[in-house]
Amino acid sequence: MIKFEPGLIAEMTEWRRHLHRFPECGFDVHQTADFIAEKLVSWGLEVVRNIGQTGLVGILKNGDGKASIGLRADMDALHIEEQNTFEHCSRHQGRMHACGHDGHSAMLLGAACHLARHRNFNGTVYFIFQPDEEHGCGAQAMIDDGLFERFDIDAVYGMHNLPGLPAGHLAVRPGSLMASESSFEIRIHGVGGHAAMPHTGVDPIVVGSQVILGLQTIVSRNLSAIHETAVVSATEFITDGTVNVIPSTVTIKGDCRCFTEASLTRIESRMEQIVAGICQAAGARYEFEFTNSFYPTVNSADETRYAIEAAEQALGAERVNPSCDPFTISEDFSSMLRVKPGCYALLGNGTESVGGCALHNPKYDFNDDILQSGAAYWVTLVQNRLQ
Structure with a gap:
């Protein structure tokens, strides 16, 4: 010694x-x-x-x-x-x-x-x-x-x-x-309007809620339960609406962790696919940013x-x-x-x-x-x- x-x-x-x-x-x-x-x-x-x-x-x-x-x-x-x-x-x-x-x-x-x-x-x-x-x-x-x-x-x-x-x-x-550390930001653009007439627009809160639920399937249904450990967490949900106004925009932010670069690539790819599919089905537009801070x-x-x-x-x-x-x-x-x-x-x-x-x-x-x-x-x- x-x-x-x-x-x-x-x-x-x-x-x-x-x-x-x-x-x-x-x-x-x-x-x-x-x-x-x-x-x-x-x-x-x-x-x-x-x-x-x-x-x-x-x-x-x-x-x-x-x-x-x-x-x-x-x-x-x-x-x-x-x-x-x-x-x-x-x-x-x-x-x-x-x-x-x-x-x-x-x-x-x-x-x-x-x-x-x-x-x-x-x-x-x-x-x-x-x-x-x-x-x-x-x-x-x-x-x-x-x-x-x-x-x-x-x-x-x-x-x-x-x-x-x-x-x-x-x-x-x-x-x-x-683990790696990555952050994501998803901006969903709908059509806002009066809360009493939601059928006249595209509610980004509903779309955003579906996106958050969809993100939880990335780990449970896209990564190996035996070989790939990961965390995908939505941590912020921001809107421009108010008590009687359906918002026009929703912003979802969050954090991801995983242990291989292959998992990291799969998470990023699958995340945008989920956002794109849900927004297309609802008639909403989206912007997606995925930033990797640590490998x-x-x-x-x-x-x-x-x-x-x-x-x-x-x-x-x-x-x-x-x-x-x-x-x-x-x-x-x-x-x-x-x-x-x-x-x-x-x-x-x-x-x-x-x-x-x-x-x-x-x-x-x-x-x-x-x-x-x-x-x-x-x-x-x-x-x-x-x-």
Whole structure:
């Protein structure tokens, strides 16, 4: 198991709490990126800035090995007003690290520092610090800016903390670990009129109601009950009518989740077919928009096996679940896994009063006790893959 100097463990906590005090959101993570880059440069790493706007990559080479590995952490916070009162709470009004990206960055910095000091590997490590994960745009922005063309990365790995899982435990699985996230908006145009004379128009409320019921058949009648898990939820129903006026327009909005891109394609296609058929039968017009924000997070088999081996060595086999159930939450690291083989894992943040507060909650805080666990996993993974 990895033995960290007590000073490094204390530094990781200091870095994490500094990042928590000064959260930044989206692509506007300039101060965060400056802080991270300064640390990496001080340890002798080459740093390339402004990839995907504010993303950065730290490069650490050792020996003559040609193999490489990419490790990714996210940097952005959320637009949430923090309700904690501890000393390191957010000093930026309306912004806070409510998802633990401050901890993710600190763990990766700790691994970079340890590897730079000891250099007990042979090859190249790419430390990827990404902006704008929360909106699902940062990973793709770095990819579009040449992340995998400019850097010869064999495989890429990511990690997220998970409240509710015991601190320092790791959950992972080959294949689909987390779901896609897609939103839809359906606008149905009928012919409004007096509520007392509905026969003179085309009531979009009735049409819209039939559409919502029809959407529920996508999962139950178009996807395999054995192999395809999905959720289609209509969450908004908006009209321009009033108490005695049948509206002219209805807008339906909602959310979809699934675990494969094949399911995602089938859901989108079938959704528009249902809308088109019902509207045609009623004499209504429609507009349909389907926006995919996050792809399914799909781990490759070999890289998941390497991740499990490293986690068992770093954390103890009893703390590793190698075949956890999939999660319906989403993650834009999925975009990187569409380009490169890799593995995403979930590290327990704790339960109940210590680390158990849900993500995206104004009372959430990253559990500093797991900084060492996360960094040890990263270091072990590098040493195993770059022997």
